[in-house]
Amino acid sequence: SQTIHQWPATLVQPVGSPLSLECTVEGTSNPNLYWYRQAAGRGLQLLFYSVGIGQISSEVPQNLSASRPQDRQFILSSKKLLLSDSGFYLCAWRGARGTDTQYFGPGTRLTVL
């Protein structure tokens, strides 16, 4: 069965510090991968998605970036965090054969102080 991992689970970072969140998927190959941010009462905001290694599409221009160095690894980064980057970050995967469901990881709660 497929499993999706995210770490760290929680993170408290000062403004201006760098960020690296990691997501890995097990039990599937060539998945479509997604990064979302969830703010209270505002639903899920799609940040990035990837259909393959090195292929990243950005949905929201901001100080965040994403990379996919391996088939089942998706990384969310920032060089300098802003207060507004605080939120709950979720990684998700979708089956490469076009199964129209998404499966989410456990999330990372980021607080920028």
Place this chain on the structure above:
Amino acid sequence: QKEVEQDPGPLSVPEGAIVSLNCTYSNSAFQYFMWYRQYSRKGPELLMYTYSSGNKEDGRFTAQVDKSSKYISLFIRDSQPSDSATYLCAATGNQFYFGTGTSLTVIP
């Protein structure tokens, strides 16, 4: 207009009640519809998945899609305190579109 609209609630019901959660969507081309359950500080968990119109039942949960009115529903029978969570609806076209979630509390 958002692609998927959902009443945020909150919704509070006594244990054993029937719960009805609803969403509307705007694009008639959507064909896949999902419900997710999200406990506090956890990632959303896929609960139900339906294709096109009709009903799908899984234990105490029934998902219903009415494409003529662009209406998505989730019914929970014999609700339990463990059902207390936020429920997200979603639809897919070229992308995934999510509702903002309805917060449900089942009171023992």
